[in-house]
Amino acid sequence: MRxxxxxxxxxxxxxxxxxxxxxxxxxxxAANGEDGRHLGLTEAYDVAILxxxxxxxxxxxxxxxxxxxxRTLPVLILTxxxxxxxxxxxxxxxxxxxxxxxxxxxxxxxxxxALVRRAAGHGDTNIRCxxxxxxxxxxxxxxxxxxxxxxxxxxxxxxxxALRKEMVVQRADLxxxxxxxxxxxDSNSVEVIITRLRRKLGxxxxxxxxxxxxxxxxxxx
Amino acid sequence: MSWLxxxxxxxLLLAATILIAAALIGTAAVTYVILDHFMHRQIDQQLDxxxxxxxxxxxxxxxxxxxxxxxxxxxxxxxxxxWQINSGGSVLRSRSLSGHTLDIPAGPPVLVPPPPPPNxxxxxxxxxxxxxxxxxxxxxxxxxxxxxxxxxxxxxxxxQPITITATAPQDAFVRPLRxxxxxxxxxxxxxxxxxxxxxxxxxxxxLKPLQVLRRAVxxxxxxxxxxxxxxQPLEIAPLTDELNKxxxxxxxxxxxxxxxxxxxxxxLKTPLAxxxxxxxxxxxxxxxxxxxxxxxxxxxxxxxxxxxxxxxGPARAQTRLGTRVSDVVAAMMQIHAERGIACEVVAEPDAAxxxxxxxxxxxxxxxxxxxxxxxxxxxxISVQCKDASTVIRIEDDGPGLTTEAIANVIRPGQRLDEHAxxxxxxxxxxxxxxELYGGHLVLERAALGGLSASLTLPRAT
Numbered sequence: 001m002r003x004x005x006x007x008x009x010x011x012x013x014x015x016x017x018x019x020x021x022x023x024x025x026x027x028x029x030a031a032n033g034e035d036g037r038h039l040g041l042t043e044a045y046d047v048a049i050l051x052x053x054x055x056x057x058x059x060x061x062x063x064x065x066x067x068x069x070x071r072t073l074p075v076l077i078l079t080x081x082x083x084x085x086x087x088x089x090x091x092x093x094x095x096x097x098x099x100x101x102x103x104x105x106x107x108x109x110x111x112x113x114a115l116v117r118r119a120a121g122h123g124d125t126n127i128r129c130x131x132x133x134x135x136x137x138x139x140x141x142x143x144x145x146x147x148x149x150x151x152x153x154x155x156x157x158x159x160x161x162a163l164r165k166e167m168v169v170q171r172a173d174l175x176x177x178x179x180x181x182x183x184x185x186d187s188n189s190v191e192v193i194i195t196r197l198r199r200k201l202g203x204x205x206x207x208x209x210x211x212x213x214x215x216x217x218x219x220x221x
Numbered sequence: 222m223s224w225l226x227x228x229x230x231x232x233l234l235l236a237a238t239i240l241i242a243a244a245l246i247g248t249a250a251v252t253y254v255i256l257d258h259f260m261h262r263q264i265d266q267q268l269d270x271x272x273x274x275x276x277x278x279x280x281x282x283x284x285x286x287x288x289x290x291x292x293x294x295x296x297x298x299x300x301x302x303x304w305q306i307n308s309g310g311s312v313l314r315s316r317s318l319s320g321h322t323l324d325i326p327a328g329p330p331v332l333v334p335p336p337p338p339p340n341x342x343x344x345x346x347x348x349x350x351x352x353x354x355x356x357x358x359x360x361x362x363x364x365x366x367x368x369x370x371x372x373x374x375x376x377x378x379x380x381q382p383i384t385i386t387a388t389a390p391q392d393a394f395v396r397p398l399r400x401x402x403x404x405x406x407x408x409x410x411x412x413x414x415x416x417x418x419x420x421x422x423x424x425x426x427x428l429k430p431l432q433v434l435r436r437a438v439x440x441x442x443x444x445x446x447x448x449x450x451x452x453q454p455l456e457i458a459p460l461t462d463e464l465n466k467x468x469x470x471x472x473x474x475x476x477x478x479x480x481x482x483x484x485x486x487x488x489l490k491t492p493l494a495x496x497x498x499x500x501x502x503x504x505x506x507x508x509x510x511x512x513x514x515x516x517x518x519x520x521x522x523x524x525x526x527x528x529x530x531x532x533x534g535p536a537r538a539q540t541r542l543g544t545r546v547s548d549v550v551a552a553m554m555q556i557h558a559e560r561g562i563a564c565e566v567v568a569e570p571d572a573a574x575x576x577x578x579x580x581x582x583x584x585x586x587x588x589x590x591x592x593x594x595x596x597x598x599x600x601x602i603s604v605q606c607k608d609a610s611t612v613i614r615i616e617d618d619g620p621g622l623t624t625e626a627i628a629n630v631i632r633p634g635q636r637l638d639e640h641a642x643x644x645x646x647x648x649x650x651x652x653x654x655x656e657l658y659g660g661h662l663v664l665e666r667a668a669l670g671g672l673s674a675s676l677t678l679p680r681a682t
Contacts, residue, residue: 009491015498053487080490081483082521084549084586085579091552098556101494102517105501114559 001116001159002026002177004048006036006062007078008055016049019105023139024155025112028181033057040066044176045073046116046160049108050095052079052086060093067094074115078103113139120163129165130218132204134158148200153178157193161206161216170213229431230424237420245409249402256401260394261370268372268387269356271297275304275387279313281379288313301367301390308383321364325373325386352376356387363388370394430454434461441468443575443681445539479579482527489520525583525650539681540581542572542604542611549585550602557593564593568604573681574611576658581678584654587647588615588674595619599669606680610660613676616667627664651676 003025007013010031017027028043030036033054040048040062048066052059063075074096079086082100090098096118097111117125117136127134131144141148141158150158156178161169171190178193179185194214198206207215225231280287286308293315296302305323306313312322356374363369368391375384430453440446448468449461497513500506550564574581592600596617603614651674652662660678667673 009495012491012495012498015495015502019498019502053483080487080494082486082490082524083483083579083583084590085582086483087556087586088548088552088582091555092548096555098552101490102497102513103494105498118558 001046001112001156002028002044002180003112004028004030004036004039004043004045004073006030006033006040006048006054006059007051008032008053009051016105016108020109020112021152023109024152024159025109026156026178026180026183031055033059033062037062037065039181040071040073041069043181044173046177047112047119048073048075049078049112050075052077052081052090060089063090063093063095072119074119076108076111076115078108109139110137113137116163122163127162127165129162129216130204132162132201132216132218134162143201143204150197150200153189153193154197154200157190158197158216161214165216166218168209168212168215172213174213230428233424233427234417234421237424238417241413241416241420245413249406249409252405253398253402256398257394260398264370264389264393265356265358265372267296268370268389269351269374271304271387272356272372272374272385273351275306275385276374276376276378279306279378279383279385281308281381286311286313286383293317296389296393297387300365301363301369301392302388303363303369304385304387306383306385308378308381318364323364323369323371323386323388324361325384326359326361326371360391363390367392430457437461438464443539445681447472475577482524485527486520486524490517493517493520525653538577539573539575540578542574542581542613543568543570545578545581545585546602546604546613549582549589552586553589553593553600556590560593560596562593562596562598562600564600564602566602566604568602569606572604572606572611574658574678575681576654576678580654580658584651584676584678585613587651588613588676591647592617592619592672592674595671597671601667601669609680610677611680613678614673615676616669616673617671618667618669619671621666621671622664648674 001024003020005013005016005020005027007016007029008031013029013031017029020027028039028045030039034056036048036050036054036059037057039045050059050063054062057065059077059079063077066073066075075094076097076099077087077090077095078099078101079090080101087098096115099108099111113136114125117127122136125135125137127136132148133142134140135142139155139159141150141155141162157174160174160177174190175185178190194206194208205217205219207217209215225235274290275288278288278290286306288306292298293304297304297315298317300317302315303318303323304315305318305325307325314320314322351374356372359371359373361369361371369388370391370393371386371388373384373386375382377383434449434453434457437446437449441449448465451461453461493513493516497510500509500513546566546568550566554562554564576584589600589602592615596619599618601614601616605612605614648662648664655662655676655678658678660676663675663677665673665675
């Protein structure tokens with residue numbers, strides 16, 4: 001799960017990124033509106049956290065730029081401005097949720113997960129695929145009712161597949177949503193992670209669709 | 222009188238009336254002098270003719286003088302119209318004198334006038350008939366004490382000087398003059414009235430742009446317009462320009478104050494968010510987090526108050542409620558998307574209030590958010606226009622509030638629920654804003670079962 005964090009206060013951005021990474025998110029930081037707009041238009045993100053008061057380009061402008069370019073990624077506005085006018089304007093610009101500073105990081109994480117889940121079209125907070133269940137609120141996987149221990153990269157790959165269960169997820173797409181923008185990526189690394197996940201998952205299968213990508217499925221082939 | 226000098230119209234009318242009156246009084250005076258002069262000439266000619274007639278019929282005998290005519294023709298048969306001939310000791314008089322003798326006033330010495338130019342000679346034949354100049358004029362009392370106008374001429378007849386005098390009553394001047402002046406004065410009065418009326422019309426016409434301007438300023442105050450219209454008369458255009466600049470400065474000042482507040486919020490809250498995150502990282506002590514919460518609430522409270530205070534003076538703006546309500550509801554549906562709450566909005570389409578749009582958002586946002594937060598499944602919003610106010614009622618089917626709780630909520634700074642941020646904070650802010658605009662907030666039990674918040678705001682027309 002890859003997050004774009006657009007926040008001009010570098011200390012706050014760093015702290016938030018640390019917390020989010022600890023919750024298995026891949027985090028890219030943009031320190032001003034211009035960079036944020038550019039990243040949001042060119043990179044693939046599952047969700048974005050957007051401050052409103054940004055240098056170079058206002059947060060609402062960034063959001064409108066994304067929306068008018070057809071970017072549908074869910075956006076959580078995280079701002080110091082707590083007036084209802086700003087909130088209403090934020091939602092009109094295309095925001096999906098709104099939080100004001102200061103905030104509990106758990107609240108941010110919960111809202112991010114909910115936004116990603118809803119964007120993937122899941123109404124229920126629990127996603128089930130055969131024996132595998134994914135609690136989208138807590139971000140926990142269970143297999144046959146027992147918690148599944150996963151590394152950060154494994155979690156990102158599996159959550160991405162789980163959110164689009166029974167659908168083919170392209171390899172390039174998977175790569176984009178697992179690694180941060182500045183990460184050194186080995187082209188085989190996704191293969192390696194998939195192999196490790198297959199060992200942990202047992203009956204639930206991650207199918208390789210030749211030439212396309214991967215599919216998480218409960219079907220017994 | 223104070224109105225006359227205090228109002229522009231009064232001053233213009235006063236000045237115009239004085240000038241018109243002066244001009245017309247001048248006209249009347251000149252007319253009077255001309256008429257008077259004309260009358261005098263007429264009557265002098267009449268008297269002089271009589272003197273000539275007497276002179277020509279006068280016969281001197283050894284016994285004395287004898288006047289040839291037996292009867293005095295009019296007007297010398299009437300009182301005031303007299304003649305008298307003095308020669309040495311003997312006196313002849315008109316019958317109208319009834320035996321009285323006239324005291325002939327001693328006039329100024331008669332100077333012999335230079336001979337008139339030849340071309341005037343034909344038109345003025347009478348004075349030529351007198352040798353040594355026309356008769357001497359004079360004024361004096363008559364036998365009955367009435368005022369008389371005299372013409373006296375001394376001739377040499379048979380080596381003896383005889384003095385012939387003819388008189389006319391002053392009344393003979395005054396009455397025709399009065400008769401002539403009456404219609405003249407009447408005409409002048411009518412002219413004066415017409416001029417004053419024309420002046421009033423002109424003043425009205427000239428001051429009309431000021432009335433238009435007053436209405437335009439009222440429109441701005443009521444929020445119906447943002448600036449004064451252009452195309453004003455040359456004399457007023459600089460004034461409207463200045464007013465427009467003042468209005469722009471005011472709006473700018475309000476926007477700047479609000480921006481300062483927003484910047485202050487940003488400046489205080491970002492470090493506070495940093496602090497909160499740092500605390501969460503290092504063990505997350507509940508006491509320290511509670512302190513962060515207190516700081517946050519203090520900042521929010523004072524920022525909200527500062528935002529309210531930035532609005533100084535009467536509200537110029539008018540805000541249509543239709544889109545505001547639907548925008549706020551759309552935002553709530555997003556914020557509370559998971560709750561699946563149904564929201565019904567019944568609003569009069571043209572409802573508008575005299576409030577800044579930001580403050581309308583703030584009041585609506587706080588009240589509707591509160592309703593969504595506590596509702597079990599349903600929120601109902603209605604907007605109703607009354608005579609001078611617009612009532613926005615927001616109801617939910619949640620647990621509602623007890624009477625004591627309502628009293629607490631309305632107290633500023635009071636917080637009912639520490640766990641649902643905004644509750645008990647938003648309601649006092651909404652109330653404070655409403656009161657700032659001359660409205661009020663009433664909380665009661667809703668028909669749906671929960672809380673009903675009725676926000677009354679001044680209606681924009």
